[in-house]
Amino acid sequence: MNNCVITGMGVLSTAGLGSEEFWETLMNGKITYGEIENFKDNPNFRIKIGAKIMDESWSKDLTSEMLEKYGRTSCYAIRTAVSAIKDSGLSKSDISDARVAICIGTTMGEIQVEEKISEIRHEDGINAIPQSLLDSYRTDIIGQAVKEAIGASGPVYVVPAACAAGNYAIALGKRLLEWNIADVVIAGGVDVFSRVAFTGFQRLLSLTADQCRPFSSNRKGLVVGEGCGMFVMEAGRHAKARGTRVLGEILSVGLTSDRYHMTAPHPEGDGAARAMENAIRDAGISKRDIDYISAHGTGTPANDKVESKAVIKVFGQDYVPPVSSIKSMLGHAMGAASALELIASILMLERQIILPTVNFIEADPECPVDCVPNKPREAKLECILSNSFAFGGQDSSLIVRKGW
DSSP, X not given: OOOEEEEEEEEEETTBSSHHHHHHHHHTTOOOOEEOTTTTXXXXXXXXXXXXXXXXXXXXXXXXXXXHHSOHHHXXXXXXXXXXXHHHTOOHHHHHHSOEEEEEEOSSSSXXXXXXXXXXXXXXXXXXXXXXXXXXXXXXXXXXXXXHHHTOOSOEEEEOOGGGHHHHHHHHXXXXXXXXXXXXXXXXXXXXXXXXXXXXXXXXXXXXXXXXXXXXXXXXXXXXXXXXXXXEEEEHHXXXXXXXXXXXXEEEEEEEEOOOOSSXXXXXXXXXXXXXXXXXXXXXXXXGGOXXXXXXXXXXXXXXXXXHHHHHHHHTTTOOOOEEOTHHHHOXXXXXXXXXXHHHHHHHHHHTEEOOBOSOOSBOTTOOSOOOBSSOEEOOOSEEEXXXXXXXXXXXXXXXXXXX
């Protein structure tokens, strides 16, 4: 079977527009969210905090034609995919000549385009909606936009698996490589900040009014965010043949569905525990080979309690790896969250440092895990398990091993 390795990464987030800036922000425990200007005077919103990318310099990497033709989600994906390809050392001719597939996960799709269509229809009527918006709102456009921008000719998949979408897309990419359907896969997750998601989580009473505090006893909720993380994934033989460096190897992905509730996690962490168990089994390693867990860790009371319960259920009491959540700094980037967390995991493997869970104040007896509170920690890291759990019981766990 062809093994799956990562040879390039691209990141676009509130923590930075490249891997180094992203790493430095997280290492320093910097909070990248705050009051949203558009909502601060709106009486309809009880919570005003969100994580939006304020640095628009990323758009300079795209042509004016791309920026006009595609919505913001597609533009995020194009910019980040191109960055990942550059990082991998692949040329345009390499992409055009190879069997290159594209797998992109998303929660909200081209939601800002849909919001604009709704505004125009409400204010001016359906006939006032320009054709350009109707042409660019479909979710599948995201993958097609990346395909066109990089000159690939292989299959395109857009995976709408809610907040686990990034891991699901990576899992699909891994299968395409193993089945010898592709030599190279561009995979990851993307979502933009939207009024729809922000309002939805308000109504679920899932948002915090100040800071995201995963695993802390006084946690109040999550922070809605945005971003994009993309990877160049290759069959090991393909990467070896071109003599490139390997950032990490995806050993396995465990995907499950607990089907418990549309929005609430299974109270015993059934799907989450099975996802971790499946990933460890399929990786062919022992539980003690897992050196660290990148948590889903949203900061909501139910999610962190259930994830902790699932981790203890899988690993037992004798050995539980450190568990931390970078959502404490980034907020929750929806379908991009797991991709950004995989980037962070690969950087941790490279630098042998565990990133912290910031804003931690007091331990919660219902979250009996070592969440690496407030400060990064040096550690010997070989294998990391990264969790991503979504509405509807779409649960995923991915294991990545240090590159070479």
